[in-house]
Amino acid sequence: MVHIRELDPSGSPLAYYGYELRRAREAAGLTQGQLGSIVFCTGSLIGQIETASKVPQRELSERLDAALGTGGLFSRLVGLVLRSQLPSWFQPYAEMEAKAAYISTYQCQLVYGLLQTEDYARAVLGVEGGRLDEMVAARLERQRILARERPPVLWVVLDEAVLHRQIGSREVMREQLVHLLGLFGKPWMELQVLPFSVGQHTGLMGSFNLLRFDDRPDLYYSENYDSGHMTANPQVIRERSVGYARLQAEALSPRESAALIARVMEERHGEQAGPEARSVAEVVVQRKQRR
Incomplete structure (x- = not known):
């Protein structure tokens, strides 16, 4: 293991976090x-984080700020650290997603990452496999844009297959569907399902996203197994955009x-859902019917 005194804070967001944590801890006179x-x-x-061998979580970062009186330093840094845990080819999209004012997405296989529950993710x-805890934490960190005072407008079209494909256990899938139901009625979001009965449609090529911004050109994004494609080509x-309008x-x-x-x-x-889950669904549907 590399000695902490040799840790290069410019090496990565994780190294910078570890360097600053050790500096703040020692300034406070704490082991x-x-x-x-x-x-x-x-x-x-604490030692693993200081040597950049363990990724910190947001909750711990908030506690560190409170304990060390660092004015929110670690709460700010942890966002950079967690984003750095995303696949390198996905990071440019995640950065643009966080800046978008309007996100339109069609998903043919999975629930969109911003709407996934922790267990589903x-x-x-x-x-x-791999560093599962870190990858899950990074995905949940992406979702923080929906908790902003002014979140992006989000329009989601899910293929019906997404609802039927069991991801994880039945309980995991049930909780994910309950979560989706709880999103109906959000003023900044609309969710639609593309039913099997539609047959052929403009999304048969696969999932894709469209990002719109207040101060820059629109972006189109799609991905395959291990790479993403993002373009601002007007054509x-x-x-x-026309294809997405047809899906809608x-x-x-x-x-x-x-x-x-x-x-x-x-x-x-x-x-396995029980009456409480069904009552959630019934309330949401009734609410939509009254609108």
């Missing part, structure tokens, strides 16, 4: 064990989409 006791973790974990990312933007027109209305999600949840997961 790693003492600081760990204050922030409810082990001294070993863990099941998706666990297929590849591509024009073609895919062919998809079920938000009210009908909520009803379909609730029905799939009951039919495929009803035995």
Whole structure:
């Protein structure tokens, strides 16, 4: 293990975080064990973070700021650290996604990353193995843009196959569908389901996203197994915008989409869902019907 005094803070966001943590801890006159006791973790974990061998989590970063009086330094740095855990080919898109004023997405296989529950994301990312906790934390960090005072407008079209494909256990999938139902009625978001009955459609080439900004050209994004493609080519933007408009027109209305999600949840997961989950679905559908 590289000695902490040799850690280069310019090496990576994680190295910079570790360097600053050690500096702040020593300035406070605390050992790693003492600081760990204050922030409810082990001294070993503090040491691993200081040597850039462990990725810090947001909750711990907030506790470190409170314990060390660093004015939110680690709460700010942890965002950079977690984004750096995303695949290198995906990071440029994630940066633009965080700046977008309007996001339109069509998803044919999975729930869009910004709408995934933690357990659903863990099941998706666990297929590849690797540093699963870090990858899940990075995905959840992306979702923080939806908690802003002014979140981006988000329009989501999900293929019906997304609802039927079981990701993780039945319980994981049920909770994911309950989460989607809870998003209906958000003033900054619309969710539609493209039913199987549509047949052939303009999204058959695969999932894609369109990003719009207040001060820069629109972007189109798509990806394959291990790479992403992003372009601001006006012709591509024009073609895919028309294609997306057709998907919106062919998809079920938000009210009908909520009803379909609730029905799939009951039919495929009803035995384990329990009355509380069904009541959530019923309330959401009734709310949409009154709008």
